[in-house]
Amino acid sequence: MKPMLVLVSVDSNSVLLGAKHFVNYLKDLIGKYGLQDTVDVLETGTMGVYTQGVVMAIFPDDVYYSVRSTEDVEKIVTEHLLKGRSVLSLEIPKDRLKLVVEKEKVSAETRIVLRNVGSIDPRSIDEYIARDGYFALHKVLSEMRPQQVLECVKASGLRGRGGAGFPTGLKWEFTAKVQADQKYVVCNADEGEPGTFKDRLIMEGDPHSVIEAMTICGYAVGATKGYIYIRGEYYGSVDNIQKAIKDAYEYGFLGKDIMGSGFDFDLTVRLGAGAYICGEETALLESIEGKSGRPRLKPPYPPTNGLFGKPTVINNVETFANIPQIILNGPEWFKSFGTAGSPGTKVYSLVGNVVRRGIVEVPMGTTVRDLIYRFGGGLVGGKDLYMVQTGGTAGTFIGIDKLDAPLDYDSFKNYGVSIGSGVILAMSDEVCPVDVALNTMQFFAHESCGKCTPCREGTRLAVQILERMSKGQGKLEDLETLKQIAYVTQEASLCGLGQSINVPLLSIVENFRNDFIEHLKASSCPHGVCEFIKIQKSKVKT
Amino acid sequence: MSKIKTLEDLMKIKEKAVKELQLRDTGKRGKITVAMGTCGIAAGAKDTLKAVVEALSENNINDVSVVQSGCMGLCEVEPTVEVRLEGQEPVVYGHVTPENAKRIVKLHIMSNQVVTDLLVRRGEI
Ligand SMILES: Cc1cc2nc3c(=O)[nH]c(=O)nc-3n(C[C@H](O)[C@H](O)[C@H](O)COP(=O)(O)O)c2cc1C
Ligand code: SF4
Ligand code: FES
Numbered sequence: 001m002k003p004m005l006v007l008v009s010v011d012s013n014s015v016l017l018g019a020k021h022f023v024n025y026l027k028d029l030i031g032k033y034g035l036q037d038t039v040d041v042l043e044t045g046t047m048g049v050y051t052q053g054v055v056m057a058i059f060p061d062d063v064y065y066s067v068r069s070t071e072d073v074e075k076i077v078t079e080h081l082l083k084g085r086s087v088l089s090l091e092i093p094k095d096r097l098k099l100v101v102e103k104e105k106v107s108a109e110t111r112i113v114l115r116n117v118g119s120i121d122p123r124s125i126d127e128y129i130a131r132d133g134y135f136a137l138h139k140v141l142s143e144m145r146p147q148q149v150l151e152c153v154k155a156s157g158l159r160g161r162g163g164a165g166f167p168t169g170l171k172w173e174f175t176a177k178v179q180a181d182q183k184y185v186v187c188n189a190d191e192g193e194p195g196t197f198k199d200r201l202i203m204e205g206d207p208h209s210v211i212e213a214m215t216i217c218g219y220a221v222g223a224t225k226g227y228i229y230i231r232g233e234y235y236g237s238v239d240n241i242q243k244a245i246k247d248a249y250e251y252g253f254l255g256k257d258i259m260g261s262g263f264d265f266d267l268t269v270r271l272g273a274g275a276y277i278c279g280e281e282t283a284l285l286e287s288i289e290g291k292s293g294r295p296r297l298k299p300p301y302p303p304t305n306g307l308f309g310k311p312t313v314i315n316n317v318e319t320f321a322n323i324p325q326i327i328l329n330g331p332e333w334f335k336s337f338g339t340a341g342s343p344g345t346k347v348y349s350l351v352g353n354v355v356r357r358g359i360v361e362v363p364m365g366t367t368v369r370d371l372i373y374r375f376g377g378g379l380v381g382g383k384d385l386y387m388v389q390t391g392g393t394a395g396t397f398i399g400i401d402k403l404d405a406p407l408d409y410d411s412f413k414n415y416g417v418s419i420g421s422g423v424i425l426a427m428s429d430e431v432c433p434v435d436v437a438l439n440t441m442q443f444f445a446h447e448s449c450g451k452c453t454p455c456r457e458g459t460r461l462a463v464q465i466l467e468r469m470s471k472g473q474g475k476l477e478d479l480e481t482l483k484q485i486a487y488v489t490q491e492a493s494l495c496g497l498g499q500s501i502n503v504p505l506l507s508i509v510e511n512f513r514n515d516f517i518e519h520l521k522a523s524s525c526p527h528g529v530c531e532f533i534k535i536q537k538s539k540v541k542t
Numbered sequence: 543m544s545k546i547k548t549l550e551d552l553m554k555i556k557e558k559a560v561k562e563l564q565l566r567d568t569g570k571r572g573k574i575t576v577a578m579g580t581c582g583i584a585a586g587a588k589d590t591l592k593a594v595v596e597a598l599s600e601n602n603i604n605d606v607s608v609v610q611s612g613c614m615g616l617c618e619v620e621p622t623v624e625v626r627l628e629g630q631e632p633v634v635y636g637h638v639t640p641e642n643a644k645r646i647v648k649l650h651i652m653s654n655q656v657v658t659d660l661l662v663r664r665g666e667i
Contacts, residue, residue: 088637093658108666118577118614129552130559138552197617204579205612236580240612251555252545260547359615 002040004081004382009055010043017068019043019054025070026056029077039081055092060382061355064092084353084381109375110337112345113321114361117205122240125247128208134253136324137212140219141261149220150176153323155331157343162188162279162316163394163421164496165342165409171313174303176221178311183223185214186288186307186314189230189237190272190279193392194443195423198347199317201359203230203237206321207244211267213323215254218265221313225266229284232271242269276447280496281314283449294451295495318347338364342408346419350376352426353383368417369403371424383428387436387512391420393443394500397436397508416511418503432527433512434519438466440504448497455498458489462505472532474520482509571605572627574598574651576638577620579613585620586639593640594623597647606651619662625650636662 006026010019023043030039053066056076063086065076072090079087111117120127128134140149154169175183187210191199203210214226230238245267248254256264270288277283282296285307306312322344326334335343342364348371351357355377362375368388372378379385388398390407395418398405405415412418427436445459462485465478486502486509493499509516518526525532546552576582576591594608606627616622619636623646626632633656635646642660649655 088659091659093656093661114615117612119575119611121609122612123610126555126559127563129555130563132556134546134552135556138549142549201579201613201615234580236583250545252547259552356616356618358617359613 002038003384004039004061005059006039006041006081007044007057007059008041009057014054017052017054022054022056022067022070022073025073026077029074030081033077033082035077035081058382060378061086065090066092081381084383109361110345110363111361112325112334112337113202113209113318113347114205114359115325116209117201120206122205122207123243125208125244125251128206132328133208133324134212134251136327137215137253138259139327140216141259141263146176146220146222149216149327152327152331153220156326156334157331157341158319158322158326158334159342159409160316161318161322161346161422163193163391165419168315168319171303171315172217172221174301175223175306175311175313178304180311182225182308182310183221184307184310184312185217185221185223185226186281186285186302186312187214187226187228187317187320188279188281188284188314189228189234189241189317190284191231191234191317191421192274192276192279193394193421193423195351195389195425196349196392196421198349198359198422200234200237201347202317202321203234204240207237207240208248209321209324210241210317211244211248211254213320214267215258215265216323216327217313217315217320219263221311223311223313224264225268227268227270227288227307229270229272229278229288232273238269238271245269275449276443277449277495277497282495284314285312294449295497297494339406339408339410341410346407346422348375348422348424350424350426352389352424353379353385353428354424354426355380364408365406367404367406368398368424371407372403372426376424376426379426379428383430385426386429387427387431387433389423389425389427389436389504391418392423393440394418394497394503395420395423396503397433397511399511402511412503416507429527430529432470432525432529433508433515434466434470434525435527435529437505437508438463438470440508441466441501444497444501452492452494452498454489454492455494455501458485458493458498459501461485462501469516469519470525470530472519472523472525472530472534474516476517476520479509479513479516570607570628572625572630572651573607573609574646575609575611575624575626577612577614577616577622577624578610579617579620581617582613582620582622587621589640590621590623590638590643593643594647597644598651601647601652603647603651616662622662627651627654631665633661634663635660 008023053068056065056067075087079085116131150173158168159165189199254267272278275293278287278293280295283293287293302312302314304311338344345361345363347361360375390396402417405411405417407419441462445463448455448459450456468474486505489498490502578587621638622636623638624634646657649657
């Protein structure tokens with residue numbers, strides 16, 4: 001079977017509209033553009049769809065067109081079949097396709113974090129209140145002792161959504177336990193992981209949820225000052241968060257004596273300047289302090305020695321956005337979503353060659369396959385999936401054998417599939433793993449802050465080796481060297497950047513070993529991506 | 543604005559806000575929401591919003607409100623616009639250029655026809 005199929009409805013009616021003629025024209029064009037091996041054309045009877053044209057259905061994309069002229073046919077071939085873009089002007093909407101076999105329903109999302117995003121006016125504090133906004137803060141301040149808040153968050157099983165999945169309640173408790181004249185709450189809104197844009201969506205669409213959560217956190221751990229560290233390019237987020245902070249001050253949800261409770265909390269925005277390393281928590285703290293963004297040696301950890309040396313809770317935007325709902329609905333409610341080890345939902349950024357790129361929020365434990373095919377609509381142009389990057393650049397590269405891994409904070413340990421920051425980057429076989437590996441390591445080499453040698457030099461070496469491989473000049477030993485680099489960098493680096501390079505590097509070298517081997521032997525890149533330098537390789541064997 | 547001290551204060555704001563939201567909707571047939579996230583704006587949502595407002599006023603329609611929201615998550619098909627008319631399923635349209643916005647007002651708002659070629663989603667999420 002060829003990967004794509006075009007069904008043309010040929011019946012007494014459509015013949016009068018030119019169906020036969022269109023089929024021939026379609027076949028001619030398919031020949032002209034060299035698509036014979038990828039596209040099949042079949043004539044079928046009536047599809048029970050009544051439009052003013054001939055119905056053409058494209059599978060597996062499941063798109064139906066109404067065609068009235070040869071120009072329409074040409075558009076479908078050049079746009080859809082060649083470039084994988086639907087021709088919106090010819091498309092028949094699904095609800096008009098009455099007789100077509102009922103399709104599997106696109107499953108509904110589960111929205112906790114994004115419950116208000118896209119439905120309220122983010123610049124109106126009243127609309128947030130209309131959706132029960134600041135009721136959790138009120139509940140906490142009027143009915144709960146700090147210890148009870150900690151218990152509630154701990155019982156919910158919420159884990160940090162910034163990537164590492166550390167239990168949030170536990171982190172808060174570390175800070176709460178320390179005696180100090182000043183403590184801080186910091187929100188990590190640096191969102192540097194390539195492909196991730198969920199935090200931006202939350203801050204732009206529902207900024208008050210983050211502010212409310214940080215204030216609740218402040219009360220729970222005894223902190224009176226908070227910072228939101230937002231990457232500087234996020235103009236929309238900065239704008240909406242700043243407006244929200246101003247409104248929260250006016251209503252008395254921030255500032256002195258919040259809602260008559262005697263609790264004070266102040267919140268300020270700080271802007272990042274676009275370094276990936278500044279998303280690492282200790283580098284971020286340095287940056288807020290006005291120093292250059294270099295990681296600190298850990299331990300001590302931020303919960304005890306954080307901002308300005310004081311105990312500091314630092315959480316990701318999405319982590320915070322869960323808090324008000326957990327307080328209002330209780331930990332049991334929260335645990336009814338997701339998996340036992342990772343309750344709740346996760347917001348994913350679907351990117352790459354999927355049909356519906358964008359954001360979805362689904363329960364923890366959803367498989368990569370479901371994310372790509374059920375929520376992402378499959379691959380554009382019906383292409384074959386070859387490789388998926390999960391969890392961002394610091395995440396894993398997997399082949400199609402691992403698509404059924406349920407994603408949560410244990411899926412890396414159990415299946416070698418990382419959830420990371422929730423990126424799902426789907427790639428067809430038009431990308432080459434060696435090239436992707438090179439790209440990834442170039443990213444790390446560029447973003448390594450240079451403070452420690454294994455990371456600075458390891459990434460540079462890996463780039464050199466991969467460059468050689470992508471030019472067709474690699475050696476078998478190179479694969480071993482790459483693995484060595486991965487291990488050493490993981491073991492000996494100072495911060496999470498260097499320490500997690502082994503995740504992408506080992507996963508791509510191991511899961512796509514064949515592609516690497518082929519690059520050593522073949523005379524050109526099997527995926528047609530890398531450009532080989534052809535020297536000395538011309539010994540013809542007979 | 544006075545500071546909110548008690549649950550009653552908070553309830554009052556909530557009730558007022560809910561009422562205002564309803565008021566915005568009562569006497570109204572529905573509302574058009576334009577997603578104004580960064581991707582939306584990058585794809586031209588500001589012009590879309592302007593076109594929606596203009597089309598409504600050109601046609602003297604004042605029983606439909608226009609609101610802005612964050613991104614709906616449908617980044618692939620920005621700018622997106624949601625139309626909610628009383629008693630009907632909400633409908634999300636994609637690729638809403640200013641011209642398309644005018645068509646949506648003409649067809650969906652004025653003659654109750656779903657603009658099928660722009661449709662990306664029906665029903666609640
Ligand atoms: C190199 C590097 C970059 C990071 N970038 C981010 C980031 O952009 N956003 C984020 O929330 N966490 C990032 N983290 C994770 C943070 O260090 C930290 O674990 C997180 O903010 C903790 O919040 P959470 O417990 O809510 O996940 C990064 C870590 C490393 C090592
Ligand atoms: S591991 Fe890399 S990024 Fe982290 S401190 Fe060392 S050089 Fe800098
Ligand atoms: S983030 Fe704005 S369109 Fe998706």
